[in-house]
Amino acid sequence: MKAIVVYESHWGNTAAIAQAIAEGIGPEAQAMSTADATAEVVAAAELIVAGAPLLGFNLPTDMMVKGLSSETAKGGPPPDLSHPTMRAWLDALPKGAGRAAAFETKISWSPGSSSKAILGKLKEKGYREAAKPERFVVKDRYGPLKEGELERAKAWGAELAKAA
Numbered sequence: 001m002k003a004i005v006v007y008e009s010h011w012g013n014t015a016a017i018a019q020a021i022a023e024g025i026g027p028e029a030q031a032m033s034t035a036d037a038t039a040e041v042v043a044a045a046e047l048i049v050a051g052a053p054l055l056g057f058n059l060p061t062d063m064m065v066k067g068l069s070s071e072t073a074k075g076g077p078p079p080d081l082s083h084p085t086m087r088a089w090l091d092a093l094p095k096g097a098g099r100a101a102a103f104e105t106k107i108s109w110s111p112g113s114s115s116k117a118i119l120g121k122l123k124e125k126g127y128r129e130a131a132k133p134e135r136f137v138v139k140d141r142y143g144p145l146k147e148g149e150l151e152r153a154k155a156w157g158a159e160l161a162k163a164a
């Protein structure tokens, strides 16, 4: 099925989950950042899956992301700040009527949900819920992902394809 898995990701965890979800959906699914998911690309997709990290208990705002440049794991690469936030991407998303699902990466104990916020915004734009919002867990502030989360993401992608 023609699907896109669109992500905001600064340290790579959400991007890795997006890639695994796309693999689970099938060969016609593609993972891409918010920068690459143009209106044209969105219009050609039968299923839109969108994901972002939970930062500050919330779907990241532009203002929060602007302040992330000094946030980096010891010895790790700087955060990727090259693509729009999921929030900005959703604000600019044209109205649609297709199916959509949402996911997030987060620390297990934290309150707040990016995926619920994303799905709510997709529904406001006219998209229909393809699945309940899903969360994937990291072990620490900048990751890595908990063991088994990539496999779970792939399985979730396969379920999405079946349901849609």
Ligand SMILES: Cc1cc2nc3c(=O)[nH]c(=O)nc-3n(C[C@H](O)[C@H](O)[C@H](O)COP(=O)(O)O)c2cc1C
Pocket (backbone or CB within 6 Å): 008, 009, 010, 011, 012, 013, 014, 015, 052, 053, 054, 055, 056, 057, 058, 071, 105, 106, 107, 108, 109, 110, 111, 112, 138, 140, 141, 142, 143
């Ligand atoms: C500045 C900052 C704030 C964060 N705030 C939260 C939070 O409120 N709740 C949470 O569960 N995780 C929080 N995290 C952890 C991130 O959600 C987690 O590392 C996520 O997987 C990052 O995704 P990315 O690698 O795709 O950017 C925070 C991390 C950073 C660096």
